[in-house]
Amino acid sequence: MFIAPERLQAIGVKFEPVARRPLDHVIRTVGRVEVDERLLSRVTLKLEGWIDKLYVNYTGESVQRGQVLFTLYSPELVATAEEYLIALRSSQTLGHSDFPEVAAGARALLAASRRRLLLWDIEASHLRDLERTGQVQTTLPIHAPQSGTVINKMAVAGLQVKPGDELYTIADLSSIWIVGDIYEYELPLIAVGQSAGVSLSYAPDEVWQARIGFIYPTVDPQTRTGKVRFELTNPGEKLKPGMYANLTLRVPLGERLAVPKDAVLESGERRIVFIHHGGGRLEWRNARIGQRSGDWVEVLEGLQEGEHVVTAANFLIDSESQLKSAVGGMAGMKH
Template identity: 80%
Template sequence: MNPRFRDLFIGLVFGVLASLVFVSIYRTETPVVARVEPEPAPAVAPEHAGHVGHASEPKVDHTAHAPAASEHSLLIGLERLQSIGVKFEPAALRPLERTIRTVGRVEVDERYLARVTVKLEGWIDRLYVNYTGESVKQGQILFTLYSPELLATQEEYLIALRSSRTLGKSEFPEVAEGAHSLLEASRRRLRLWDIRENHIRDLERTGQVVTALPIHAPLSGTVISKTAVAGMQTRPGEELYTIADLSHIWIVGDIYEYEMPLIAVGQKAGVSLSYAPDSTLQAHIGFIYPTVDPQTRTAKVRFELDNPGEKLKPGMYTNLELKIPLGLRLAVPKDAVLESGERQVVFIHSGEGRIEWRNAKIGLRSGDRVEILEGVHEGEHVVTSANFLIDSESQLKAAIGGMPGATHQH
């Protein structure tokens, strides 16, 4: 025999003998692993799910056969399954919900915000609300304003009023109409300066001009900004007070763009503070801003809520939590899914220690549950604990099955 072929033959013989010795040692030290034919999951009521070896353990139909799937199943002794703490639970349709958490910043509701200005030049005569943070009522006098221009306009109005009363009855229509037109022009000028109707009626009744015109609060709330001081000269459009009603506020939070399809105007949200987590207020989404921040990939969402006792102050940060119902979904415990790289694997228990592993496709996650899109059918019992041990056993079986000369027990 050619020496080269003789050395090759001797090496091959030694390799086969080494493989047979390894297999014999493995069979004496590890539980029996058998290739079995997969079969449908037993119809077991969910209340019977639990530890393997339960008295209601479903019977296995050994007549089913699907040769292509047998490579993905194995048989492990019941005592071994119990010893490693294997548990299982049926896959079932369950109501799932998605929780979105974010941080929001308290802001003033712009619909309950007013800035006090005047439309004519003058001087502040007397100040009635004189510090920031003071609470005011709608109609309350904030200050009085002295304005020479206003004095002149009041005198013009009184002259026009007297003319209208005397010339309005003239037999000449042009004269009567001119007197009425002059009176209306003077009245319109006072209204354009935001002079109240009651002040105009007082002027008509008394015939006395008001030297210091009172300026009133446009709404009830808290003074959050003030520049007015006694004796200060005012100019048209100058902001003297900012008043905010904080009994109703906004909270603006950031939501990631991939979560945007889950939210809509009107959805409820829980609001809490980090230093008072047990105290929760209820808000609702009032507006979703139409743009996304290109840096953070988030969109701003405005939440609206009542603020009893004005506990929430503008500028404070709050925790926001939205619970979004997703309807009934086929779900299993998240521990039932073994994630390995890009694959998700589940183990199906068919009874009497018969385990089958499958690739699964998961969907939404909700708390300790995960949605199953593919790989598991409703009612099938999925292994929920000791998955890593079973996975190691299945990989060992696959490795031995690929050895030359290895056989399987049935």
């Protein structure tokens, strides 16, 4: 078709060459903030007893490694500690006996008593105090195994506890996970170590940087998505477990033949692009497009590198083309 150059200028037509450009594919999804499982500790006991005094007594409290959480009264522990002191005195008395069997027996009894206490996770410092003072303490302090935040607390003063009871859960929230769902067709585009932007819907201008730490090996058959774990530091602990966060990944695709997205007119299933051959001569073509990247669209078929496409006022050109076709058809009917 032909449109006079003056007319093209009047309606604001602009052109852009078809060229190879670096494109990227943007993946956007929503993820849930979770505790880093590697920075999680559960406080349990290996012996029975009663909680005597509670020092850390509410969920959300910050604790330091080695801080006393509570003291435990355990009749079994008290009895075993007393047996240990008896074995210690016997070893000191009989360890130099003229009868080797007696000396060996005393040492074996002491070792067995000590081993039993250590199997209950009694700290070596507590044993040293016991040996130094010769006095059995009726309660045992239980310490925090790591620094962090108490995210679950079952301990109550006076509570009877049994081996395996979970009394506290402590999490270090200075580093957290975000688990998001990625469509299966996008999974081949990502890899462990790849970076991603993290933001919250109510604070979109604040962006954290995360990295992919793990890609889960299964896909949900209902949603056709796979779970991906993003890892990041959490200064100020602004990101809290249970929050939802927006995730953005940019995957470089390399150089691809591309045109501005405004050059492509969508008509049903067809993608139409107007080519300018110069001097007002225009041609429309069907184009097969691929990846979309910001303001650019990848061209798979229909256009050649170096051709000029219409990027502005192409709707007006399309309308004028349809009008000329209609007028031409009416003129043909009169003949």
